[in-house]
Amino acid sequence: MSNDVAYPVFCTPDPALAVSTARRLVEFGRTEFCKVSVYAELPSVAAVRRVAKALPQAWFRGREKPEEFDVARSDARPALIFGVQGFALPADSAVYEGRLPVACELDDLPVGSIEDAFVTLIGPNAGELNWDSLSWPDAPELDFFGESKHAEVTLLLNTRTRELDEPVADHTVLVHVRSISVDGHQLREPYAHWLAQQVGLTVTGPGQR
Template sequence: MTCDDGPWHSHRMSNDVAYPVFRTPDPTLALRTARRLMEFGRCEHAEVSAYAELSSVADVRRVARAIPLGRFCGTYELDEFQEVPFEDQPALVGGVPASGLPTEEAAFEGRLPVEWEVWHLPVGSIEADFTAAIGPNVGLINWPSLQWPDAPEAGLHGESKHAEVTLLFNTHTRELDEPTDDHTVLVHVRSAVSDGRQRREPYAHWLAAQVGLTVIGPAQRC
């Protein structure tokens, strides 16, 4: 069992749907492309969050050095913390900051993969460092709170509640359950299903086209 899901798995009164618009084995190119799309919808409320599943102690320490923010939480069983005083819980069970990571390797036995996440940071504060540090691990960068503009020439209204961009590292899916060797950029719009079809899919195509991209795969729900 691992830490609670991050904000990208939150339950909302309405739902978003995400479309892949770019894929590459080059993480730097993936970040540059995701930023270009994010900047198209960037507004004063824009922010960034990130998440990773780190498969080795070396990976954990590398991310901690690169980004001394957020929390690290190891895999655990429920009986390791239920009715156990906080001070008596094993290291990594409740989540620790980078400064609280165990120094001894033995503390990580049975705790891998370790989840790491940061929420609600200023745009531009962590993205490059995270991209350089994630290595072969599965993870993501998410830019929520964007503002997609109207597209009157296409008869499409803008939106903000579900205006997001996500960069998936080493996976093709929002659930992070299919490891790959490349990285995928997703554009998010509001989900509006009618007769089994996504009525807002044309808007995703329009958004992608505004920055020279195109939808390259089916919609992803979360």
């Protein structure tokens, strides 16, 4: 089993520029199987309802309350913990008490079908766009073979970490490669630098696992 590591290659407060920059990397490695997935953390009931109205097929999941951790029977837990699609979300605001932020997720969509609209839709809230099933080419001058399994591009929205735990007012593009670590050193980091350079970008920080 292998894992990926993602390197930041661009950061901007302009969401449109962030999306267009991420697309340059996506196009560099795009295949016919490439898909895009979206994710956001919504801090209010109003935000949840607004996004659900625009994305009724998306899945919404609320936080589990501490007293529910030991509930053995899954059917004794509220459906919102496991995920409810937007069109089926409960109307009662009390259902969301103690469950915010609510995560919103929609996976495996056609590239170009949702990116711009999603960025506008989530506004200042933390989220991400992730393009996968890409294929990075060989870099013979560096003696690196290409990459498919871990060839991805992520655009972090209003955060700079993959955990979405550091809110900021800008957006960061990440390029993913296979993680091969020896004594704490990522052997394929030069490949990430090479990929960024192919579309006029530069690695700007350490890799994120």
